[in-house]
Amino acid sequence: MFERLACTCEGCDRPLTVDDPELEFRRGECRRRAYECGCGTVTITVARR
Numbered sequence: 001m002f003e004r005l006a007c008t009c010e011g012c013d014r015p016l017t018v019d020d021p022e023l024e025f026r027r028g029e030c031r032r033r034a035y036e037c038g039c040g041t042v043t044i045t046v047a048r049r
């Protein structure tokens, strides 16, 4: 089960497509995903198993 802490753009508040991350980083049981919005803002989300 994933916990999503943020799923809207931090710049323009637009909903992000959370199933299509630009980048994914893993460290232990945490995953950080970066989403780039059309406005140019990169939003990072953290998911834990």
Ligand SMILES: [Zn+2]
Residues within 6 Å of the ligand: 009, 010, 011, 012, 013, 014, 037, 038, 039, 040, 041
């Ligand atoms: Zn945006």
